[in-house]
Amino acid sequence: MNLPIAFKYPKEYFNIQDTLECGQIFRYKVLPSGAYAVFSQDKYAELYYDGDDVVVKTDDGKYFWHFFDLDEDYAAKVKRISAISPLMKQAAEFGKGVRILNQDLTEMIFSFIISANNNIKRIQLIIERLCNALGEDTPYGKAFPSINAMANASVELFTLIGAGYRDRYLYETANALLYFDLSAFDLMDSGQARKQLLAFKGIGPKVADCIMLFGLKRGDVFPVDTWIKKVYHNYFEQGHKDADISRFFCDLFGSDAGLCQQYLFYFERKYRQSEVNIVK
DNA sequence: GGACAGGTGCGGT
DNA sequence: ACCGCACCTGTC
Numbered sequence: 001m002n003l004p005i006a007f008k009y010p011k012e013y014f015n016i017q018d019t020l021e022c023g024q025i026f027r028y029k030v031l032p033s034g035a036y037a038v039f040s041q042d043k044y045a046e047l048y049y050d051g052d053d054v055v056v057k058t059d060d061g062k063y064f065w066h067f068f069d070l071d072e073d074y075a076a077k078v079k080r081i082s083a084i085s086p087l088m089k090q091a092a093e094f095g096k097g098v099r100i101l102n103q104d105l106t107e108m109i110f111s112f113i114i115s116a117n118n119n120i121k122r123i124q125l126i127i128e129r130l131c132n133a134l135g136e137d138t139p140y141g142k143a144f145p146s147i148n149a150m151a152n153a154s155v156e157l158f159t160l161i162g163a164g165y166r167d168r169y170l171y172e173t174a175n176a177l178l179y180f181d182l183s184a185f186d187l188m189d190s191g192q193a194r195k196q197l198l199a200f201k202g203i204g205p206k207v208a209d210c211i212m213l214f215g216l217k218r219g220d221v222f223p224v225d226t227w228i229k230k231v232y233h234n235y236f237e238q239g240h241k242d243a244d245i246s247r248f249f250c251d252l253f254g255s256d257a258g259l260c261q262q263y264l265f266y267f268e269r270k271y272r273q274s275e276v277n278i279v280k
Numbered sequence: 281g282g283a284c285a286g287g288t289g290c291g292g293t
Numbered sequence: 294a295c296c297g298c299a300c301c302t303g304t305c
Contacts, residue, residue: 023286112286113288115286115287116286116287116288117285117286117287117288118285118286118287119284119285119286120285120286121285122285123285123286165288166288169288169289201288201289202287202288202289203288204287204288204289205287205288206286206287206288207286207287207288210286223286224286225286225287226285226286226287227286228286265286269286
């Protein structure tokens with residue numbers, strides 16, 4: 001396999017680890033060389049640093065340019081978000097290398113159903129076994145399974161790959177998607193899309209928001225997980241019930257909500273662990 | 281070895 | 294609408 005260099009991009013607002021390890025993607029790994037391998041549907045790329053640039057090697061540069069959201073001006077976003085509060089400035093400075101990935105919608109739906117009440121290690125394991133069981137061969141390994149392949153699989157297959165009680169959610173949603181036109185989401189606003197997603201088994205509020213943020217390019221949503229709940233109670237506590245936290249942050253951050261969520265999530269998980277000074 | 285994981289569905293108020 | 298609870302299973 002001899003991958004061509006497709007493009008380079010300045011690393012200041014494109015950090016490989018920040019982008020891959022902030023919880024939005026599960027199919028990536030570190031290669032022996034230290035480079036990162038990234039899989040998306042049936043496509044593959046390798047990333048590493050060369051001086052002040054990220055180098056992206058792939059057969060499909062156009063796909064991965066959009067995948068890594070490289071047409072967007074993150075310097076402007078960071079500036080805007082930093083102006084909100086001292087805490088947001090600190091979180092944005094820490095996470096400014098994060099880019100919101102534009103991922104495949106089908107892959108997001110099934111991946112985040114698997115992610116519910118689960119840990120990242122195991123999520124990656126299940127998805128890898130899912131691709132091996134049902135994905136098409138590519139020059140770089142198995143592709144993410146198609147809706148047809150998912151719908152033709154038995155619920156026992158999903159049990160076998162370790163999905164646990166999510167096995168029936170995968171089975172039911174795959175079969176429901178056979179009769180659903182995914183392009184219908186393009187005509188919906190985020191509220192409508194959310195309502196539609198919630199109708200599928202295994203998709204609750206958090207998973208729906210992740211699917212919209214990473215699979216439908218909806219920047220105006222704010223997924224709330226256990227880490228974000230900690231963030232809310234630590235820095236934003238205003239007496240909201242858990243179910244109202246997402247709306248609270250959406251009202252606060254508007255069209256930047258999704259990116260703010262990534263900054264706060266990554267800040268709480270990676271930065272705050274070191275117990276350094278946090279601005280309140 | 282028990283608690284915990286980037287929650288959700290379900291049944292009971 | 295709004296709780297409270299059970300839930301697969303790999304990992305620490």
